[in-house]
Amino acid sequence: MNYPHWQLAFPGGLLIGVVAILHVFVSHFAVGGGFFLVTTESKARRENDASLLAYCKRHSKFFALLTLVFGAISGVGIWFTIGLVSPEATSMLIHAFVWAWAMEWVFFFVEIAAAIIYAKTWETMDASSHMIIGWIYFVAAWMSLFIINGILTFMLTPGRWATTQNFWDGMFNPTFWPSLVARSAVCFLLAGIFGYVTLPRLGDAAREKVARWSALWTVGGAVVLPIGLYWYLAKLPLFSHLYLNGSLIGVTHAVRGGLGFTALAVLLAVVFGLAKPRWINTPVVVVMVVCGLGSIGAGEYLREFLRKPWVVNSVVYANDVRAAEVESWQQKGIARTANFLTTDNTASLEYGRNVFQLQCGSCHAATGYRGMKSRVDGWDAAFAADILQHIHVLRGTMPPFAGDETDRKALGKYLASLNDEWHFTITGANRLEIGKKVFDARCGHCHTVNGNFRPLRGTFENATGPQVQDVFPALGSMSSNMPDFNAPADQAEALGFYIAHEANLPLAHPRAPEAPPTGVGHSQLQRPLNPREEVR
């Protein structure tokens, strides 16, 4: 709120994600591919294989065009994008790690110079000098990864930096080494996949040799990758672990996708690279490259998700609000703390939209990807304003609302305006269905009836609909985290019916009733209560 919020029609985080995934895909290839090139050149020269050497020349041209242009410029693109979407977090990271970036820049500079020279001097440089350039390239590229890996892992696991603010504590944080192993493995895996892109034509003597050689890289990377990932998972903070328990659908899809894409890429490498290199063709290579991209996409999505609600753990939230400033903003209000608003009228819908952009716009939009329209369907302005107080204990991974009551009301009004007000004609036939809709809108963000997450079965088992309904007026006073219940009477009746119906269904695997939810749990790394922690 210190900075203006770049108001897009989609979440700013999505933009960072797209740019980052494309960059990471190519930049990891840029590291592994450098090693691949120089070792392949060495192999070709050792075996005196002119055909393999010709492949190296062609591959180096492709390598330079992809990594020097798309790889390097998309890296700058990340700089631009994070500065636009998360200026507060970018500024914080710059202040903590500007010298790390400066060192990384030195390696980047050497890397670019070496890549240009390597690709251009096949004819004019002797073999050993040319391979020296190749090795310089690889060392510089891997050192670049080494440093950036420190900053990226710091964002999730600051470790001792949180107390010492020491540069080295931040760089060599708990997930530094496991992440470095995993990323290095990915570099080799991708180097193998991209090795097929410039595969010699049918009939060329080097075709089978390159196919087998590339497959070894992919398989080798795939063997090391699980070691790094397992180690990485072991070092994750507790709250990140809890996201992996299967209750967040996005995380589950990403895990499955990542495993699936990687497994398919490795399978194709084994079948077409090692077993039947003669069968390999363009569609197979395209599928392998797409699998590589899918694998990187899933991995990066997961890495980002496991850090929620933070962008820098314990320092800056995903919506670019500094943890240290939340309380002050809750007291003073956004109208008095934000530098850039498109209106001063706090009673207007436009003000509510501004609050939405500032507080939610990094991860959400009104519609589309992570759109709020469907998420808040059925909310009225008062309910929305009330629930915003408890946003950080909802079922997702939300940061606390950093605004005062006026801001909550304005945002509540805006959120309610995204949908038409609900008006139902409730009959015996649709009561259960409407009851479920009301439950999803008003209770489902914090509760399930029979699920793992704050189940209500223990409270309402053996109760009738009217008995459940009798509890509603007292909800606001039951716990500090419960909003007042203010739904219209017909919706309340349908809701009571639904909860009673669900709570009395026979369970497939009966278990002891759980205690009623209290909404109180422990915090992790000074992070506000997150309900995921209660699941465990």
Added chain:
Amino acid sequence: MQTLPIPHVDPMPLPGPVWLFVALLLVVFTLHVAAMNSALGGGLWALWNYLRGRHSNHPYSRRLANELSQMLPVFLAFTVTLGVAALLFVQVLFGNFLYTSSILIGSFWLLVIPLVMVAYYGYYYFSYTAEKGKGIAGCVLSVSVLVLLVIAFIFVNNMTLMVRPDRWLAMYRAHANGWDLNLGDYQLVPRYLHIVNGSVAVFSAILAHLGMRKMKSDEGYGRWLVQRAALVFAGSTGLQFVFGMWLLMAIPRQIAMSLLRDPLAGSVFGLALITVIAGLLLILLGSLSEKPSALVNAGFGCVLATLFLMVCLRYLLRLAYLKPYAHLDALAMRPQWGVIALFLVLFVGGLATVGYMLWLVARGRKASAAS
């Protein structure tokens, strides 16, 4: 004083002394501008000579276009690489101004990334096809140059906007989606013309120097290059005075006066005038004779000195604009000396490594030419 919506500085202390960041910023930005001038000015030179060499019987123009075609992707690579370092250090010192202005023109600002890719791939395409002189090589080069001119315009918009907090809120209220530019700023047009024309001038001086080297292997071509480059350099430097004066007049009077009255800024400005006039005279005198003399190289040195001085002046102008809002001396500091030392060691090591690689290239070329 501060009633304008200026984001507060980062609560974390600076991890190094301000003077070090300023020094690094000025050095890497000068190198970035030299590379950028080569990429843009070189593109314009290549385009003109490619078209001239293609449609008329001008072998030297064709040869120059071919030679430049191999250099342009390298120039652009180092424009970006050095620009990253400049962006890094400017963020440390002026992050709260730069992030804000970038967000206000966010959509155009981000457009720079795909545009650079287009220009870059265009330069690579030209490098592969220029020699044949057929097909769409000229069109592709034109697009690349045009795109670079657009990028320069977006950059000038951002750099002028970051020192104008008085314009920020109105711009945000008009276009919070970032589809906005700093078009209402009087210094925008002269500053843009100054930087674009400056690119032609600086690269012409570089070409004059290059021509001197070429004379060793091909005197006719080298002389042609020196004389032509000197002519363009003289013309564009003359224009540069006009655009410079326009820029000075477009800057609010009190800022321009405070800049010129400041002893340091005044000295830098005076020195820059001396070096550019010296550079102009030396390059012209050196190139006019039948056999261009070493004066051309001395003039080239003066142009490089001018470039550095103009970068310093640009920095002092930014300080003059931000005087009421930015107080670099008051920033909290906690220097990470050990890390700074490591960076400096790596920096020197990096330069040495690049030097070693260039030596290998030169040695290889010599051996290759001998065989």
